[in-house]
Amino acid sequence: PLINLYDRQARDVSTEELEERAEKLLENMTVTQEQSEIVEEETRALSKSNIWFDQRSGRITASTFKAATKTDITKPSVSLIQKICYPKSHSFTSEATRNHEELARNYYEIQHRLAHSDVLVETAGFRISPTHPFIGASPDGYVSCSCCGPGLIEIKCTFCAKALSEGEAADLANFCLEKNEQGTIRLKPDHA
Template identity: 40%
Template sequence: MVYVRARCVPETRQSSESYKLWVLIEKTGCIHSAECSCVAIDTSTPLKRKSSAAAGYTPLKYLDKPKIEKDIKKLLRDTKTNAVALYTLSDSEEDCSGDEIEIQSYPLNIIDLINRYGVEKVYENANQSYIENVCELTKGQSDNDMWYYQRKGRLTASNFHSAIHYKGDNPDNYIVKTVLGKYHFTSEATRYGKFSEPLAREKYGAKMKQSHVSFYCKETGVFVYEEFPFIAASPDGIVNCKCCSQGLVEIKCPFQMKNEMPQDAMAKNSSCVLKDGKYVLKRDLSSPYYVQILGQMAILKSPFCDFVIYTNKGMNVERNIPYNPTLWEEMFTKIKDFYNKFILPILN
């Protein structure tokens, strides 16, 4: 039998806490039992399917499972759909009835890697092939369930600033809760950022194409750091052109200043500083934005990153923020110290 656990958001109350549910399925596909934490299940009376009138259609003929899987996989490939099914469905012509099939599993996140192999063998299993696979399967980022799964247990670039400046000793601090998926923060500001980022990326790309040869900006997934696979980054885009080579872009869409000019928005942000009459990104470890960007450049081995502030009144593009290896070494030491002190003992 196969045991499946999941979370389900109520359709009519999507801001509510998700329900926990599980299903026990036989290998034939028959459901053996199931349960949900919603109030509908809180009863001693077994639930029954409501009988319906005959639909008046002719039942389908018998369908061959291997052929169905092959057809679905071909459809996903042809439409370039990013789906885990590409790695689990078989497209073999061979008759596999009655035999056990070893399906290709998706890459385990850091929690499951440690549980299966132990901390000592994490580096061995998180090799270059693993890193590339994780990145490919997590494209789409917050719209992709695999993105959340691979981030769980890993300290990501968006939390680097909080980690390196944490002064407390609480083993169950808010950063740990965030990393372990116990605390999922969402607000009108985060929803606005998610909504605005694609438009900002499109306008940034159009602007860069005006002055850069063969410029493109592509979305990406989770990049695991090869030197320390317990941390990762998800940049807003990988950029490339013939004149500047490959780099990154980080886009910020400040909700509170969404109706202000970008320079005015930067003036009110602690991550920015006035220089030569213009506000720019502050390039030290006191700046949350810079710490995030520096972490992304280190993990992706990128020589530079563009920094974009986007509002309803315009866009500010700060080009070619360079990678600083000295500051990264200082920051990386603090990141490892935090992870080894607060997170690894919980996972190990």
């Protein structure tokens, strides 16, 4: 796990020296495609798996990527660093949420089968990028069919808008959906 690379003495060095250390570290950091696939298979239980937390520790994930690219490098967000380095203490996924996610994935599969052939829907584990091993992601599932090929599933909780129609919910600034120029409802491209 990347968290093992923590160096307490690095707290007192300049930003320039930290950048140099990071560059050297990245030059030597490798994750093969095979290793990435093994980690993905071993972490399909997600937050029930200690391996999932270990492999996420120290990596920028899909849920932290936007904040990581926006934080000030000279004064990075402490909460962001904590979320990246200690995902176990910042994971708020409840058993109820996981159950709803499974129900949503099953419902998606049923709906997808109505218009597609040879549908396969699977849960996904944590996948580390072999080309950028400091980055990883845990999609909510994989989907494939003979007509569209492979894809990812990302499940969003819309409980905060349960009393609203899709159109009304898409008008909320902090909601995951929006209306495009044609009025079609879609996932916000910059949703984090």
